[in-house]
Amino acid sequence: MINRIVNLEPQGGRFGLGLIQAEADIDPQAWFLTCHFVDDMVMPGTLMYECCAHTLRVFLQRLGWVTEKSGVYYEPVAGVESTLKCRGPVTPRTRKVIYEIEISKIGYKPEPYAIADAHMYADGHRIVYFKDMSLQMTGVTRNEIESVWKINQGQSSTKTAESKRPAIFDRSHMLEFAEGQPSLAFGERYNSFDKDRFIARLPRPPYLFIDRITKAEPKPWILTPDGWIEAEFDIDPNAWYFRADRNPAAPLSILLEIALQPCGWLAAYMGSALRSQKDLKFRNLGGNATIHNEVLPDAGTLAIKTCLTNVSEAADMIIEYFDFEVRAQTREIYTGNAYFGFFTHDALIQQEGIRDAVKEVYAPASEEILPGVAHEFADIVPLQPQDTASDQTPALAMPAKAIRMIDRIETFIPDGGPMGLGFIRATKVVDPQEWFFRAHFYQDPVCPGSLGIESFIQMLKFIAHQRWPHLIENHRFGLLTAESHVWTYRGQILPQNRLITAEAVINELQDNPTPRIKADGYLQVDGLYIYKMENFGVTLVPL
Structure with a gap:
């Protein structure tokens, strides 16, 4: 009942634990239609469930849950209550059905098991919803499955398999720290943070970018400089951020999070939250x-x-x-340093912003602004990280709604700024329901600073569109390499804020041999300058 798998994302879906989509073509003479019923042919609801379960099996097998052991079989997880809602049929007139499975829980107890939400679509219409569909492999354990791969170790040629090392803290520990019980992520010293106290967290999916910790030289619970930790993150070729950025290179915001989230994990591993009797929040201050x-x-x-x-x-x-x-195998990707602070709630709400920013920012005269270019961005799919739709045209594309951090270009002055190379200002209305407030962080919603920097990059992309329209179809965006950039944060964007304003002055503009833009700028929220960005830029990469 499955003809093809059209999408499989190991860290996809609403829960960040996996997404798979499969399709089947419906034959109007199919046996399940002609026998159910003779004068009212519809696909049985039980078979709809079975098709979704088959799709879930494919996902689990793709994860490596296979065995040569006899007597192993799939069955629902005992004690898990599932809900079924049917709101439409599959009939002989139906041409194609889609099964979409989002993993909500996955693990071992000791049998491998998964719990998922499933949707079924008929010719684009959602007709069935299964909540908490469950499946377990009865008769086999985690160790027995892993032994299959140990026997065949070294035969895989994929980059991911070559680079993975044994995890001392795995994805389940990361998820516990992000939204579960901190004691299960680190140990019983964090028991009080499971229910009674607040602790600074890692971001939730889809903004969680650590899969495992493979090495930890420092001793736990001791806050002192003492060696390196090593973390890993598996790049999913079909990850939401590639679709959302409409570009075949990871956005800078994602690269920043990949680099900085292990800092937050290490801070917790060393027991930072235990240094005060007050609840402390964790914020990046710069880098x-x-x-x-x-x-x-x-x-x-x-x-x-x-x-x-x-x-x-x-x-x-x-x-x-x-x-x-x-690093990616032997290639260096991103290096640098960053500093963070733990603060009480009261200290954070007294944010004063970037010192002397008002004196430093470039303020264009009214006669400069009047002839400037303004632009309102349309909402392009995907609208949310979990959306599977995408729009990849043109090649030099502005980001889709899921990661777009500017709503409107208020003004672009091509000859503005202190150097006469350009000035741009953009705004975004704060929506308290945006996905990133839920993801970043559990019990402490705040807009990621990395997405503030993304708004800055997106303004530069708009300038590139204006300056090089003849390259839109045969180039893509790239990030500047081999040049350091600096960011400073002195405030936060909360759900109750109203308006984000980003500004940039161009300090380098090059047409040949490689088009590139470099700029400095600021970001303000409700009139207060809170971010400063220096030496960030974009380049155009020929296709």
Whole structure:
């Protein structure tokens, strides 16, 4: 009952645990129609369920859940209550059905099991919803499955398989830290944070970019510079951020998160939350980094090394400094340093913004603004990270709604700015229901600073469209490499804020041999300057 698999994302779906989509072509003379019923031919609901279950099996087998052991079989997980809603039929007139499965839980107890939500579509109309559909492999354990792959170790030629090392903390630990019980992520010293106290978290999916920790030199619960940790993240070629950015290279915001999230994990591993009797929130304050190579869909597994280099404590405030390195096998991807702070809620709400920003920012005169270019962006699919629709044209494309961080170009002055190379200002209305507030973070919704930087990059992409329209069909966007960039954060964007404004002044503009734009700028929320960006840029890459 499955003709083809059209999409499979190991970290996809609403829960970040996996997504698979399959299709089947409906023959009007199919046996399940002609026998059910003779004068009212419709596909049996039980068979609809079975088709979704078959699709889930394919996903699990693709994960490597296979065995040569006899007597192993699939069955529902005992005790899991499922809900079925049917709102339409499959009839002889139906041409194609789609099964869409989103994994909500996956693990071992000790049998491998998965729980998922399933949707079924008939010719584009959603007709069936299964909530908490469950499946387990009875008769086999995790160790027995992993032994199959150990026997065949070394035969895989994929980049991901070559680079993976045994995990000392796996994806399940990352998810517990992101939205579950911190004690299950790190140990019983964090028991009080399971229910009674707040703890700073990793982002939830789809903004969680650590799959495992493979090495930890520092001792747990001791907050002092003491060696490196090593994390890994598997690049999914079909990941939502490639579709959303409409570009075959990972956006800078994603690269930033891949580099910085292990810093947050290490801070928790060293027991930072235990240093105060008050609940502390964790915020990035700034950093300095260099991109060496882009992350393309075939990058495989990225390895991230992170170490704490310095720590300073005063009352209920902790400032921690980190170095980081991101690599893809032997290729250097991204290196730099960053610093973070732990603050009380009261300290954060007293944000004062970037000091002296009002004196430093470029303010165009009214006569400059009047002839400037303004533009309102249309909402292009995907609209949300979990959306599977995509629009890849043109080649030099502006981002889709799922990751677009500017709604409108208020003004673009091609000869504006201190150097006469250009000035641009864009705005975004804050929507408290946006996906990133839920993802970043659990119990502490705040817009990721990386997405603020993404708004800056997107303004530069708009300028590129204006300056090089003849290259739109045969170039793509790239990030500047081999040049350091600096970011400074002195405030936060919360769901109750109203308006984000980003501004950039162009300090380098090159047409040949490779088109490129480099700029400095600021971001403000409700009139307060809170981010400063220096030496960020984009380039055009020929196809």
